Amino acid sequence: MSITLPTYSRLEIPLLARRQRVWAIIATGLRRELRRPAAIVVTVLGAAFTTISSIAILFVASIIPSGQAPDLTFFAGPASNFFVLFFVSLMASVIGAGLIADDMQSMAFTLYLSRPITQSDYLLAKAAILAPLVAMVTILPLLLTALVAAFLSFFSWTIALQAMGISIIVGGLLTLFYTAVTLFLSSLTRRKGIAAAGVFAVNFGLTIPATILAISIQNFSILYISPWDDYVAVASAAFGGPGTGIDWPGALAILLGVTVLAAVVTYVRMKAVEVVTG
Amino acid sequence: MNGVVEAAGVSKWYGEVLGLNAFTASFGKGITGLVGPNGAGKSTLFKLLIGQLHLDQGKITLLGEDPWNNVPLKRRLGYCPEQNQLYGWLTGQQFVETLLRLDGMPAAKARQEATAALKVVGLSGAAHRPTRGYSRGMRQRAKLAQALAHDPEILILDEPLSGADPAGRVHILRTISDFARDGGHVLMSTHVLYEIERVTNNIVLIHNGKAIAAGDIHAIRALIDEHPHAVRIETSKPRQLAQALARMEHVVSFEFPATDMLLVRTRKPDAFYRELPQIVSDTKLEVHGLESPDDSLDAVFRYLVG
Numbered sequence: 191m192s193i194t195l196p197t198y199s200r201l202e203i204p205l206l207a208r209r210q211r212v213w214a215i216i217a218t219g220l221r222r223e224l225r226r227p228a229a230i231v232v233t234v235l236g237a238a239f240t241t242i243s244s245i246a247i248l249f250v251a252s253i254i255p256s257g258q259a260p261d262l263t264f265f266a267g268p269a270s271n272f273f274v275l276f277f278v279s280l281m282a283s284v285i286g287a288g289l290i291a292d293d294m295q296s297m298a299f300t301l302y303l304s305r306p307i308t309q310s311d312y313l314l315a316k317a318a319i320l321a322p323l324v325a326m327v328t329i330l331p332l333l334l335t336a337l338v339a340a341f342l343s344f345f346s347w348t349i350a351l352q353a354m355g356i357s358i359i360v361g362g363l364l365t366l367f368y369t370a371v372t373l374f375l376s377s378l379t380r381r382k383g384i385a386a387a388g389v390f391a392v393n394f395g396l397t398i399p400a401t402i403l404a405i406s407i408q409n410f411s412i413l414y415i416s417p418w419d420d421y422v423a424v425a426s427a428a429f430g431g432p433g434t435g436i437d438w439p440g441a442l443a444i445l446l447g448v449t450v451l452a453a454v455v456t457y458v459r460m461k462a463v464e465v466v467t468g
Numbered sequence: 469m470n471g472v473v474e475a476a477g478v479s480k481w482y483g484e485v486l487g488l489n490a491f492t493a494s495f496g497k498g499i500t501g502l503v504g505p506n507g508a509g510k511s512t513l514f515k516l517l518i519g520q521l522h523l524d525q526g527k528i529t530l531l532g533e534d535p536w537n538n539v540p541l542k543r544r545l546g547y548c549p550e551q552n553q554l555y556g557w558l559t560g561q562q563f564v565e566t567l568l569r570l571d572g573m574p575a576a577k578a579r580q581e582a583t584a585a586l587k588v589v590g591l592s593g594a595a596h597r598p599t600r601g602y603s604r605g606m607r608q609r610a611k612l613a614q615a616l617a618h619d620p621e622i623l624i625l626d627e628p629l630s631g632a633d634p635a636g637r638v639h640i641l642r643t644i645s646d647f648a649r650d651g652g653h654v655l656m657s658t659h660v661l662y663e664i665e666r667v668t669n670n671i672v673l674i675h676n677g678k679a680i681a682a683g684d685i686h687a688i689r690a691l692i693d694e695h696p697h698a699v700r701i702e703t704s705k706p707r708q709l710a711q712a713l714a715r716m717e718h719v720v721s722f723e724f725p726a727t728d729m730l731l732v733r734t735r736k737p738d739a740f741y742r743e744l745p746q747i748v749s750d751t752k753l754e755v756h757g758l759e760s761p762d763d764s765l766d767a768v769f770r771y772l773v774g
Binding site: 206207210211214215217218222225296297298300301302303304305306307308461 | 518519520537539540542543545547549551555557558566567569570571572573574614
């Protein structure tokens with residue numbers, strides 16, 4: 191009935207740490223993105239446009255005579271550069287939307303999870319693929335803007351370095367927000383087009399109507415529902431810039447709350463997900 | 469109850485569809501074939517065993533452990549899915565290496581083991597080609613390589629012969645036999661009984677989510693031989709191949725469902741599968757794939773379940 195040879199013994203290979211197993215997923219994911227022309231074009235264009243426009247905004251603000259000495263508040267302008275919103279939406283859609291959805295669709299997810307990795311390893315790796323790419327438009331342009339401003343002596347190095355530090359914090363906040371929300375949307379569906387549409391809905395579907403409504407009824411608290419306006423409020427406050435109509439602590443709480451909620455819900459969902467094939 | 473796999477009253481629903489229906493079976497050591505038509509519940513059972521589905525009722529163990537979300541257990545098993553692939557742009561070598569890295573294998577060791585595993589399944593020559601350019605049979609072999617490469621205790625193979633060409637089948641079956649000969653356990657599904665007969669006598673029949681028979685393959689062979697067995701052959705010259713196959717006495721009929729397809733019905737499938745490679749080789753005709761529609765097996769199942 192059965193064939194058995196009890197002499198068999200397994201070759202025990204020392205299991206590398208979780209960090210290295212997660213890195214294997216990250217490396218494969220990054221290689222995959224770097225092979226996709228759309229991902230490269232959006233990343234390069236996003237980083238270039240956002241950086242150039244941020245530098246332009248800063249220099250226009252600094253050459254207009256206002257009687258104000260160059261200080262940190264000038265960096266609130268580049269931080270609220272609308273190109274950031276545009277390109278972060280594109281990047282989240284083009285790169286992030288398919289990160290989980292594609293794996294579900296192609297059933298690569300089955301192969302991943304047939305290995306000794308957990309759902310949290312998988313999610314962590316996916317976040318680690320998306321976050322650095324999103325940071326190319328949320329953090330890098332602000333860092334380069336401060337760097338160029340200091341090199342050209344428009345601002346002192348002290349101010350530039352302070353601006354860089356704040357840029358990492360506020361840009362990091364936006365990066366975490368978009369990474370968590372995009373992965374959440376990607377985990378909801380096997381079709382990345384739907385996840386991508388969700389990213390645009392979260393951005394422009396909330397930001398534009400909220401802005402129009404806030405102006406038309408003169409009630410700016412509506413802007414809290416727009417993640418972009420929440421971010422601009424926080425960034426402006428961080429650089430000591432002018433108020434934006436909503437209070438930064440509330441805006442920060444919303445951004446952090448949604449980020450944590452999206453991450454937790456995605457984790458719980460992936461933990462319980464069953465891989466069903468035909 | 470000390471089988472490699474123990475399933476007791478296992479039920480799994482997909483909404484209102486029943487995937488497994490109080491499935492009870494014990495799979496022993498060595499090679500066990502899980503035989504059943506498409507939709508019988510084979511893949512559902514395998515997904516439960518690799519911990520990617522959660523059962524709704526009953527109890528299931530693999531190597532004595534509950535497989536649901538059991539990460540350490542995954543190191544002890546090698547899984548070869550039927551249709552899934554990682555990314556088509558990965559070469560065979562990269563595909564196996566990547567999955568070995570997920571096992572926690574150091575890079576140099578993963579490279580070495582991937583090369584060895586691809587050699588075992590006869591894919592050394594294509595190791596550095598992207599898997600998207602592989603034939604279906606080559607993809608099956610690449611998936612078998614990744615399942616084997618980390619030296620698991622048990623192989624769970626979901627239709628490993630599906631779509632494989634004759635040479636590929638030989639390689640796959642030989643690899644499976646060698647693995648079991650070295651003391652490993654194999655659980656493989658198929659809807660073609662004659663394929664599994666070459667590597668084991670030990671089978672479990674599954675139909676409509678239930679284990680309807682378990683034990684020696686020869687007991688149901690007689691039943692199946694009463695029904696002509698269909699073989700779908702993918703070839704660029706179906707008429708010439710039919711002409712060559714017509715000399716087999718047990719061949720009952722030919723059909724040409726597509727310009728590159730030949731459907732043969734035979735009363736002696738084991739003889740057919742045995743003789744086919746020689747005929748293909750003698751006539752120098754190309755065979756790109758072999759598949760057996762499960763209608764004959766389904767007929768037997770209908771007979772068995774009344």
